[in-house]
Amino acid sequence: MLLWPxxxxxxxxxxxxxxxxxxxxxxxxxSEKSGGYFLTGTxxxxxxxxxxxxxxxxxxxxxxxxxxxxxxxxxxxxxAVVFPGWVGLWSLFLTSFFMSLMFxxxxxxxIKDLGPxxxxxxxxxxxxIVGGAVLTPVMGLLAEFTKxxxxxxxxxxxxxxxxxxxxxxxxxxRKKSAS
Numbered sequence: 001m002l003l004w005p006x007x008x009x010x011x012x013x014x015x016x017x018x019x020x021x022x023x024x025x026x027x028x029x030x031s032e033k034s035g036g037y038f039l040t041g042t043x044x045x046x047x048x049x050x051x052x053x054x055x056x057x058x059x060x061x062x063x064x065x066x067x068x069x070x071x072x073x074x075x076x077x078x079x080a081v082v083f084p085g086w087v088g089l090w091s092l093f094l095t096s097f098f099m100s101l102m103f104x105x106x107x108x109x110x111i112k113d114l115g116p117x118x119x120x121x122x123x124x125x126x127x128x129i130v131g132g133a134v135l136t137p138v139m140g141l142l143a144e145f146t147k148x149x150x151x152x153x154x155x156x157x158x159x160x161x162x163x164x165x166x167x168x169x170x171x172x173x174r175k176k177s178a179s
Contacts, residue, residue, distance in 0.1 A: 005110075005166035007131025009102040012073070012159035014132030015139045015152075016095055017042065023092060023149045027084040038089065042096035049100030057101075066105045067167030069098040070160045077157040084150040092153070102163055103129075135159065 017039065024035035049069075056065055073095045080088035110125050111118050135155055143152035 005106045007128045008159035008162035010129040011131035011135030012156040015156045045096040046100045049097035053101035070164040072098045073160040
């Protein structure tokens with residue numbers, strides 16, 4: 001069960017970033033170079049998100065913050081799907097801020113209180129980032145089949161739904177069963 005949120009996080013991140021420039025070109029008619037500048041900006045947003053989330057976790061439980069951030073990404077990606085263009089571009093841009101805390105938080109929650117199984121669980125969680133390699137081609141096939149990069153963004157949307165489920169339900173279920 002723990003591998004799904006880890007794979008989903010990497011699939012959502014890699015998928016969004018891999019097709020970001022194409023999305024920009026398709027719906028804003030900017031050049032590839034301009035799309036690249038926007039993509040660089042998403043990495044800055046990612047860094048700002050990571051530092052601000054680290055600060056916020058002093059006051060907000062990690063699973064709550066991750067859940068809120070995943071809900072924000074669900075809304076932002078849904079906007080990018082429904083309103084492709086400049087609104088969609090900025091929505092996808094902002095997802096980087098909110099995806100920044102997901103993998104490290106899933107990792108920390110996933111290995112918490114595992115005792116002698118911590119190393120093995122950590123290894124599996126790191127290997128689960130293969131979701132970025134598996135889900136990105138799925139996005140490409142969906143984009144090609146539907147002729148819509150916006151529709152292909154439904155794959156990251158589904159990924160963030162898995163992360164939200166983990167944050168609000170599965171991580172708490174695991175916590176209760178460990179008690």
